[in-house]
Amino acid sequence: MNPKILITIGVIGAAFIIIGLTILFGALPNIVQDKVNEQLVLDENNTDIWDMFKSLPVPLKFRVWVFEADFSTFDYKNINTITYKKRGPYVYNEQRNKSYIEFGPGGYNVSYLQNKYYTFNKEESCKDCNMDDKIMTFNPVMAMEQDNLNLMRKATKQDPDTFRYYDNVEYNFDTIHDLLITGNSNLGISILAASDYNTFIVDTGKSDIKQLEQTLSYSDRSVITVWNNNDDGSTSRCNKLTGTDGTQFSPGLTGDETIWAFEPLLCFALYGKHGILPDRDIKDIATYRYVLLKENFLESVENSCFCLEDDVKKCAAGLLNLKKCGSANGFEFLASPAYYYESPQHLKWSGLDRLISIDDVTEENFATTIDIEPITGIVLNAEKKLMLNIKVRKNAIPALKDLAINEFYDYQVAPFLYIEETGEIDDENAQKLKDKLYPKKVATAALIVMIVAGVLLICVSVFFYFRQLK
Template sequence: MLLKSCCIYSTGIFSILMLILGISLVLSNVFPHFLQGEVEKEVVLKNGTEAFDAFENPPAPIYMQFYFFNLTNPLEMLNGDRPAVVEIGPYTYREYRPMEDVNFQENGTKVAAVNPKTYIFQRNMSRGPETDLIRTVNIPAMTVMEKFKDNALAASVISSYMRSQGEGLFITRTVRELLWGYEDGLLKALSLFQPGLDDVFGLFYKNNGSNDGKYVFFTGQGSSKDFARVDTWNGNSSLDWWTSDECNMINGTNGAFFHPVVTKNETLYMFSSDLCRSLYAVYEEDVTVKGIPGYRFTPPSKVFANLTVNPDNAGFCVPAGNCLGSGLLNVSACKQGAPIIMSSPHFYQADEKFVKDVFGMNPKKEEHQTTIDINPLTGIVLQAAKRLQVNVFIEKIPRFSQAENVRTVVFPVVYLNESVLIDDASAVKLRTVMVKQNVVVNIPFMLIGLGIIMGVLFMFLMCRQKVPESTAAERQPLLSS
C-alpha cells in the first residue's frame, strides 16, 4: 500500500516538473536559438559546405524572359500622337551563371569571384523564334540626337546623313538583334570620326557569355549577417554615378543569396548592376513553395519614389535636380550616355502619367512586381522573380527632322522577368531540415503535453484510491437496545 502511494505521488511530482521545465524552455527559446546557431555555423562560404556549392554553381534552373513592346502607330507618333504598343513575348532563355575565378581572401572572411552569364534560347518556352520582327525606337539614333542636339552644325550633318540612309526614329529588327546586337549604320559612320566607338548596338550586347565585373563577398565566417554581402564591386566599395553618398552606396548581397535566420521586420538590401544601384525589399506575406515555408519580400514603392515622396532618393536625380517622377530611374550615366530609363514592367508603381502616356500599358501587381520568397531559417531563396523594364526617353529635338514633332514620352522597349524556382533535390533536403526544426522547436511543448497527461493520470489515480475497509468492531452500533 505504501509503495502504491509512493508511485502515485511520484507521478504528481513528475507532472509538475515536466510542466515547469517545458514552460521554462518555451519562455527561454533555448531550442530555437540552438537550431539557429547550428544553421548559422553551416551557412558560410567555405569549401565543403552546401552553401558554397550552391554559391559556386546554383542548382536551381534560372530563366530569363523578354517581353517586347511592338509600336503600331509610328507615323502618328512622329506627328505628335502618343505611342500605341502591343506586348509580344515571352522570348525565353535558360540562364547559366556559375561563379568563376573564385579566390578566398583575408583568412577566409572574404571571397572574390566573377559571375559570367550565358543565355540559351528555349524555343519551346517562347512565343516564337528569335527571328521574330519587332518595331521599336531607334536607340542609337536617339542617343546620337540627344548628344548633338545643342550643336547646330553637327545636328544638321547627322540629320542629313540619316535621311540619305533612310534612318529614322524607329527601326524594325529581330529579337536576336535587339537583344544581342547588330551593326548600326549611324554608329559605323560616326566611328570614322570617333575612333574606338563601337558600331554594334544591342540592349544586352556583350552580356551573353560575359560577366558584370569582379565581386568581393563576405563569407559569413565572422558574422552570419554578413553572409554573401558584397564588399566591393570592380574594386570599389561605392559607386560614382549618383549625386549623393547615400545613393552611391553598395549595400547587401547580389540578390541570389541571403543570410540565415531572416525575420519579418528586417529590411533586405541588394545591389543590382542592371539598375546601377542598391535597393531593398521588405516583408509582404507568408508563402509556401514546394511544401517549404517562406517569407515573401518585395521592394516597396518608396524605393523608386520621387524625392517629394522619399527625400533619400534625391541623389538619383541626374543631373542634380532633374527628377523624372516616381517609379522611374534614369541610368544614362551608367549606360554610356544612352537615354535609358528603368522602371517596373508596364510602369507598375510609377506615376499614373507614364501609364497614360503610352496606349497599351496595363500594370498588374501579380505579373509585374519583383518578388523574393525566402526560407526564414536558412535564408535560401525558394522562388524569385526580378522584373525590370527598359525604356527610352524621347523628346522633341527641333534640329533633327526625325524628331521635330514628337511628344516627350518615356517609351517602353522591353521588360524582362528573371525567375528561379528551387529544384526538387534541394527542396527535399530543405524539407528534411524543416522536419528537424519542427521536432526540435516542439520539444518544450511535448514536455508540457507529457506533464499535463501525467497530471491527469495523477488525479485519476488519487480518485481511484480505495478507502480502507472497517473492522467488525467498528461496524457495531454505538448504542445497543
C-alpha cells in the same frame, strides 16, 4: 489512488511542459541556428554551400515582352497616340557561374567575376516566338545622350545612307536575339547578356555570419559612383553599396529585418520588407516572402540622388535613367517597376493604359518578390519584374521636331521591354535543404509530444485527485 502518487504525476507533467517549452523556444532554435551557421560560411570545406555559391543551382528564366509600336496612329506630338502590341514572351534559360574566385587574407572575403549564359527556350516562349523575329519599336538611338547623338551624326554625315538610317523614326532590329543577347549590330548593345568584367568582393561570413555574402566591393570600389548627392545636399543613399546578389541573405531571419540586394543592371541597392504579401511554402519548405518596396523608386528627397537632370523637377517619379550605368552607358534608357506600379499615372503618359487597366497594377500582380527560407537565408523562389523605357526627346530626330513637351519634362516616355526574371529551387537542392532542416523538425516534434504528454499527465492527476475527494 494515493494522493502522493497523483501529485508526483502532476509534478512530472509540469516538468515535461517546462522542459519542453524551454528547449522548444529557447535552446533548440539557438542550437539549430548555430549548427546551420557553421555550414553556411563560404569555405571550400562546406561542400553544399560552396557548390551553390560557385554555380547557382536555382534554374533561372528570363521572360521578355517587347512593346511593338504601330506608328500609323502616331501624331508625332504625343507618344501616347502610338498603339502598342505586347509581343512575347521570349523565354531564355539563364545559368550563372562564378570565375576567377580568390579568397582574401584569412578567408574573410572572396572575390570573383559573375558570368551569365543564356539559351533560348522555344518550348516556353509564345507559340509564334522565334529567336530571329524582328520587332518594330522606337529607335534606341533617340535614347542616346545628346552629345553622343551629335557625335554620331557628325561621324556619319559624309554617308547619306547612314545619316538617313539614323534619322528614321521606325527602327527594325536585326532580331530579338541580337537585341537581348548578342548585341545589336548597329548599336552594339545587349540588354541581357552584356559581359560584366567588374570584380565582386563579398563577405564569407567567417567573422560575422550576419554579413554572409554582403557586397564589400564592386568594380574595385566600396561605393557606387553613378549617382548624385540628394537634392538637400545630404550624402546619397543611391551610391550606397550594400546587400547581397539576391540569392542568399543573412541566416536566422525573424521577418522584422530589412533586406538589401545590389542590382548591377540598375547600379544601386534595393531594399525589401516582409509582411506585405502572404508567405508561401516552396517545395514544402516554409519561407518568408519579402517584397521590394515602392519606396525604392518613389519621388522623395531620399531618392532625389537618382535624378541625373540639371533640375530635379525634370525627373519623373519611378523612372531611373541608366545613362551612366553598365551596358546602357550613353543611352538614356529609363528603368521602372513593372507597368510603373508605384506611379500608375505613367500608363496614360506612355499610352500603355490601352493595354492594361490602372486598377490591375498592384503589388500582388507586379511587385518583385523574394521567398527566403529563414533559418538558412537561402532564396528558394524569386520573381523580379522590371520595365525598360526609351527617353524620347524633342528634335532627337527630325521627325520629332513637334514632340510635345511641358515646363518640367522636355521628353516623353516610350515603353520598350517588360522583363521578368524568375527562379525556383530545384527538387534535388530542395531535398538537400530539407535534410539540413530535418533534425530540427524531428526535435520539434519530439518536444511537442513531450509537452502534450505533460499536459495529459497533469489532467490525469487533477481528474483522479478531485474524483477521490468526492
